[in-house]
Amino acid sequence: MDILRVSDLRIGFTVHGLARDVVKGVGLRVPAGKTVALVGESGSGKSVISQAIMGLLPRAGSVTGGEILFRDPLAPDAVIDIAALPREGPGIRALRGGRIGMIFQEPMSSLSPVHTIGNQIEEALLLHRPMPKAQARELIEAMLKRVGFKNPHRASGLYPFELSGGLRQRAMLAMALICQPALLIADEPTTALDVTIQAQVLDLMRDLQTEMGMAILLITHDLGVVANMADEVVVIFHGEIMERGQVEDIFRRPRHPYLKALLKASPHFDMQEGERLVALREARARPPAAAKPAPAPAADAAPLLRVRNLHKTYVTGSRGFFGKGSLSVVKAVNDVGFDIRRGECLGLVGESGCGKTTVSKIVMRAVTADSGEVIFDDGHRRTDVLALEGEALRAFRPRVQMIFQDPVSSLSPRMTVKSILREPLVIHERGEAPGQAERVKALMQDVGLDTRFLNRYPHSFSGGQRQRIGIARALALDPDLIICDEPVSALDVSVQAQILNLLKDLQAERGLTFLFISHNLAVVNYMADRIAVMANGRIVELAPRHTLFTRPVHPYTKALLRSVPFADLDRKLDFKLAAPGGASDDSGWGSAFKHGADDRELTHLALGGGHYVLARPNADVKELVS
Structure with missing residues (x-):
């Protein structure tokens, strides 16, 4: 029996009086007890389809044709066409959160910051199943225990900001499952999570699916997750289905060129030395071979960056009246040291909270270390970075630049691209206005963006284009070292390949040196020459x-x-062996x-x-x- 059957679905958006179809005749099914993966790039229509199923389309959007038929196992003879239900009527409200649950990509923005976890789950429960509060609390704590909270009573009284990313996602899962839905829609549920936490969340979803007999519609662009979770796969591009079938057929016998291209765009551990990712659309038209490679440094040259004995502690908690209170000391960085040679890429990997970003901020002088040494040696002069102050620090800053994780929040929404790229040149007094304008155009061409876009604002670009603007800004002052802090974790597989290839090309052309921070081991494997693994500081x-x-x-x-x-059916992930207590739990070492x-x-x-x-x-x- 199919829990959900979508037939010839068409969804249109009206913006500034102009109508545009974004989903064009999509058809898919979700059988009872099975997992169906909906795969595609950003902008392909995946999330819009999930919003239509939940009755959560924005005001500018509407279903212009087709059916969304939901068959509840508790009443199999009653089939509901969700597309025909009034937008905010009692029919869709009874289904949404009750018989159809949903977990979102970013739990921090989808959980209320001013209500406790217990209150938010209680609200979802009492809306659909009125009961005494004491009984509701028992059910909530039982559900929190099922999704992996060790102390459910304490967890129910915590606020979202007091939880890690993995625990917030578990809280979202508890809220979606508290009413025991027949269908769970998971929209990119593990994109922002570490591999170990991702394995735990996926294992939890599989266990609960078996226990509750629910169907799952899994929306993702991670083909590794699809290979390990899905029974059937639907591949979508620009609002149209390119290919659909059993997971065996999709991975072993792909037919559509788009699906083949997606499979080739994913970095994997079997890549040969020098092998290049096949991006769907390269960032730049010119081939990398056209550029002259930068001269290699001498074998006996001193490292560009030498880090020794870095320490950084944070004191958390609060001191109450009369000096009473609970204070705890956290060693974020504990005796860290490494070298980065000129022209190489050093990968820094580890789970969230291990101290990777703190190390990068210390090197950038955005955070002050408690102790340690950071020596920058450009071949002419050795600089003690941690001792720099005032004008000397300002003069050093162009030597080390950063590419940030989130291209949306790292670009000012009130500045045009031209202003964003020119700003570093103005601050550090590099040239006059005409020369700066020429430099900005050259930077746009370097990252494969049309110079006609210079007067646009960041919101008018895609995620991959915004990240290219971030790369161009980092290159503006010709730095010796670029710190890449999770630069592709928020991007689709195809755009990720484009950005990684661009970074490798720029490294070859300019002799750039990278400190590449990521929790995606396949990405680090593709980019890095050497890798440092970090745990517990x-x-x-x-x-x-x-x-x-x-x-x-x-x-x-x-x-x-x-x-x-x-993304290989012959190498399925053993979720139980992956990291039962989290990789940084040293009890098993x-x-x-x-x-x-x-x-x-x-x-x-x-x-x-x-x-x-x-x-x-x-x-x-x-x-x-x-």
């Missing part, structure tokens, strides 16, 4: 890219690699990798070939490697 393993992925030694690195979903009361008991042991692992000094190196 410390670098636990450092190795050349190929060595780290083929011969990982530290249990934390192994847990991260076990949690990566492959061997004694060789655990410290006692003193952190200094651990040291970085050399395993050969530039491979280092954090372990006890007396640990047997041969035993660790084997």
